[in-house]
Amino acid sequence: MHRLLLAPGIQPEMRAVLDGRFEMFDMTGFDSPADVPGLDPATITAVVTKGESVFRERHIAALPNLKIIANFGVGYDGIEVQAAKARGVMVTHTPNVLTDETATTALLLALAVTRKLVVLDRLVRTGGWPTEPRELLANSIIGKTAGIIGLGRIGKAIARRLEACGAVVAYTDTKQQDVPYPFHPDPVALAKASDLLVVACQGGASTRHLVDATVLDALGPEGFLVNAARGTIVDEKALVAALKEGRIAGAGLDVFENEPHVPADLWTMDNVVLMPHRGSGTHETRRRMAELCRSNLDAFFAGQPLPTPVPEMRG
Numbered sequence: 001m002h003r004l005l006l007a008p009g010i011q012p013e014m015r016a017v018l019d020g021r022f023e024m025f026d027m028t029g030f031d032s033p034a035d036v037p038g039l040d041p042a043t044i045t046a047v048v049t050k051g052e053s054v055f056r057e058r059h060i061a062a063l064p065n066l067k068i069i070a071n072f073g074v075g076y077d078g079i080e081v082q083a084a085k086a087r088g089v090m091v092t093h094t095p096n097v098l099t100d101e102t103a104t105t106a107l108l109l110a111l112a113v114t115r116k117l118v119v120l121d122r123l124v125r126t127g128g129w130p131t132e133p134r135e136l137l138a139n140s141i142i143g144k145t146a147g148i149i150g151l152g153r154i155g156k157a158i159a160r161r162l163e164a165c166g167a168v169v170a171y172t173d174t175k176q177q178d179v180p181y182p183f184h185p186d187p188v189a190l191a192k193a194s195d196l197l198v199v200a201c202q203g204g205a206s207t208r209h210l211v212d213a214t215v216l217d218a219l220g221p222e223g224f225l226v227n228a229a230r231g232t233i234v235d236e237k238a239l240v241a242a243l244k245e246g247r248i249a250g251a252g253l254d255v256f257e258n259e260p261h262v263p264a265d266l267w268t269m270d271n272v273v274l275m276p277h278r279g280s281g282t283h284e285t286r287r288r289m290a291e292l293c294r295s296n297l298d299a300f301f302a303g304q305p306l307p308t309p310v311p312e313m314r315g
């Protein structure tokens with residue numbers, strides 16, 4: 001039986017599909033594979049990680065016989081893929097199976113924040129409805145411009161959902177695509193044209209703080225931000241300041257710069273809806289992701305073609 005290392009925080013649904021097929025060790029609570037009790041790092045041939053957690057060159061170097069890193073998720077910005085490639089270690093991920101779920105999460109946040117779902121829910125639960133002095137009204141997305149940063153698989157699925165709700169879609173990306181939506185050359189231009197700005201690009205160094213104070217100011221005091229992609233894409237300090245000062249109208253956030261830590265300033269803001277990185281977090285989608293992750297491991301150890309290697313491994 002192959003010996004497999006689970007990166008910190010790998011969810012039970014992932015472990016369940018590996019049970020009985022691998023001898024598993026868990027890195028949760030440890031900084032290095034060498035610290036895991038009872039584990040000889042040289043015996044590990046496979047790692048399961050999740051893209052938002054770090055699996056750096058030094059982790060790869062600590063596992064001399066590592067052959068494959070199977071990522072339980074589509075984004076793999078936490079994995080140093082070039083270091084893996086240089087060592088001949090394969091990297092796989094789980095695209096497609098979570099596209100629709102994650103897009104629905106972005107829509108959920110967009111609707112929750114613009115329609116004040118959390119505030120209104122609280123009003124009812126705390127018995128405030130009978131004495132509400134004046135109906136608290138929300139903001140419609142019908143006929144409004146929803147600007148999507150990153151029109152990949154998930155970005156397109158978000159676009160379809162927003163269109164179904166009556167919004168008008170626009171986008172920015174690294175290059176213009178053959179799609180019926182207006183293209184803006186950069187996030188500032190897109191934010192200026194948008195009432196709702198939705199972050200849907202990949203994480204990592206190339207997109208770090210792509211949404212900064214300038215972009216937020218271009219979105220403006222009537223504009224809402226939604227991020228269900230990666231926390232690193234938004235300058236969180238600038239976002240907190242913009243929300244505090246009313247320079248944007250509100251935000252729906254599933255991801256944060258330093259997860260699982262969320263700036264305390266956000267906890268008390270009524271114009272913010274917060275989720276603990278659950279974009280793909282349904283039983284059904286997590287099961288599909290876990291099965292795809294396992295299929296990659298099974299194919300690798302059976303010497304068969306891999307279902308979903310990361311693009312860098314294909315060239």
Ligand code: 8YV
Nearest residue numbers: 050051052072073074075280
């Ligand atoms: C998480 C995600 O990785 O797929 C991604 O890129 O962000 C999520 O699905 C999730 O925690 C599963 O590990």
